[in-house]
Amino acid sequence: MSNIFSGYARNVIDQLPPGRLLALDVFRGITIAAMILVNNPGSWSYVYAPMAHAKWHGWTPTDLIFPFFIFIAGVSVAIVMNRELAKGTDKLFLLKHAFVRAVKLFALGLFLALFYYNFSDPDFSWVDAKLFSMRVMGVLQRIGLVYFATVFIVLYWQNLGRWLWAIGLLLGYWALVMLTPYSDSAGNTYIGLLEFGNSLPAFIDNYVFSAKHLYYASATPFAFDPEGLISTLPAISGCLAGVFTGNILTNKALTLAGKAKKMLVIGLVCAIVGELWGLVFPINKALWTSSFVVMSSGWALLTLAALTWLIDIKGKKYWSAPFVVCGANAIFFYMFAGVLARLLMMIPVADSSLGDWLFSDVLQPLFGNYNGSLMFAISFLFVSYWVLDYLYRKKIFFKV
Structure with missing residues (x-):
């Protein structure tokens, strides 16, 4: 598995133009990936505190994500x-x-x-x-x-x-x-x-x-x-x-x-x-x-x-390859995740929606309340990343 990732990472990083500010690309990718992760829990009733916004005054790591995006x-x-x-x-x-x-x-x-x-x-x-x-x-x-x-x-x-x-x-x-x-x-x-x-x-x-x-x-x-x-x-x-x-x-x-x-x-x-x-x-x-x-x-x-x-x-750069991929299509990433999240709410399954069914009938029984909600968010992120990776390999980049 490590050899597969190593080859994948080198294929991404080594093809970047020389002199590029790689840290900035990675920062953008980490930020948008974090935004997608915290925006899509299995249930808003079961979210670990660092992944939720502060209730009012004060701040959590999640509160930094949006201002980071504006800073970038x-x-x-x-x-x-x-x-x-x-x-x-x-x-x-x-x-x-x-x-x-x-x-x-x-x-x-x-x-x-x-x-x-x-x-x-x-x-x-x-x-x-x-x-x-x-x-x-x-x-x-x-x-x-x-x-x-x-x-x-x-x-x-x-x-x-x-x-x-x-x-x-x-x-x-x-x-x-x-x-x-x-x-x-x-x-x-x-x-x-x-x-x-x-x-x-x-x-x-x-x-x-x-x-x-x-x-x-x-x-x-x-x-x-x-x-x-x-x-x-x-x-x-x-x-x-x-x-x-x-x-x-x-x-x-x-x-x-x-x-x-x-x-x-x-x-x-x-x-x-x-x-x-x-x-x-x-x-x-x-x-x-x-x-x-x-x-x-x-x-x-x-x-x-x-x-x-x-x-x-x-x-130390090859670990950052997935975040380079995320950052290369940041706005598309946000839009795709937004549409996918809404589709999961819109598609009816039994007496609920597809998203609720995946959490309550699949992930919650396996992992529990909080870990099941987190697994939903991680799974959502990986599905979105699979689409981004396909676009990156095809050199398809959406610009606004």
């Missing part, structure tokens, strides 16, 4: 924009291209929001249940908005301006959330609250979208979305943190070891500052607080520094 997008923005600007590519052309890509990402997110039909209910109305109650925001929607805003900032501001944007968005969001008064329908006025269903981000989400278009539709006094409207603002700072990291990685004046050390030091500072800031502005993924952005950016830097040291400096 920022690294890619820096690499691509630096290359294109050095070639003299027109800024407006690059901005238009970014806009089109952002629209595509947003549209893919809406497609996933609409892709469901309850075949077991003869009275089910897709128009009422999905179209007229469509969740507007979501993971891909946020990535699209953040990506476009980041490209705009990178194209029209130099390094100092980008830093001012990053810091200004973090401090501005903190001030906006903590100092702006808002009222509910009963006339009660609030200020500076960070409660489930009672915060300025929730108030704005509820006002702009209305409850039926939000993820937490039953939250009171305000429905809200964990990928909400104004909570997208600090996420842009997380993407800009990736841009600054991309500039470090492409700095030819630094050795590879120097780049890893710089990321390590900055990552430690950010992680500590984020935790300290969290004492007064709690770390909260659902509200995407500024302290959460600084903390998660710190851990992203630490992770990338560790991978750079292990893979690109020490040369």
Whole structure:
């Protein structure tokens, strides 16, 4: 088995172009694989704590996955924009291209929001249940908005301006959330609250979208979305943190070891500052607080520094082949997993769905509640990977 994997790994890694930032490819692959794993348990009632989001304030390893993805997008923005600007590519052309890509990402997110039909209910109305109650925001929607805003900032501001944007968005969001008064329908006025269903981000989400278009539709006094409207603002700072990291990685004046050390030091500072800031502005993924952005950016830097040291400096790279495959088709991976998960909910089996049947009648009796739920997630990941590996071997890559 080890010889088979060794041959497979060498076939993947040795075919990569020389000079490629392998650690970044692996980081992207680990992140998207982790996202698929935690998004698809056999039952949400049986999830090990590290694989679940924090209930409210605080964080778990799972809470780092989405900000890592946004951070990686920022690294890619820096690499691509630096290359294109050095070639003299027109800024407006690059901005238009970014806009089109952002629209595509947003549209893919809406497609996933609409892709469901309850075949077991003869009275089910897709128009009422999905179209007229469509969740507007979501993971891909946020990535699209953040990506476009980041490209705009990178194209029209130099390094100092980008830093001012990053810091200004973090401090501005903190001030906006903590100092702006808002009222509910009963006339009660609030200020500076960070409660489930009672915060300025929730108030704005509820006002702009209305409850039926939000993820937490039953939250009171305000429905809200964990990928909400104004909570997208600090996420842009997380993407800009990736841009600054991309500039470090492409700095030819630094050795590879120097780049890893710089990321390590900055990552430690950010992680500590984020935790300290969290004492007064709690770390909260659902509200995407500024302290959460600084903390998660710190851990992203630490992770990338560790991978750079292990893979690109020490040369321990062949173990990473599956993650290279995952990262090469990251958006397709997310879309495929999203469609497959919905199909497992839609296909009726007995008095339940195919997904529920696989867990409750097959995996749960064999492995128990929590391990059965975990085995479902792992099996789901392996099935998805089998498709990705086929596409990789056929050199089929989907770009948005």
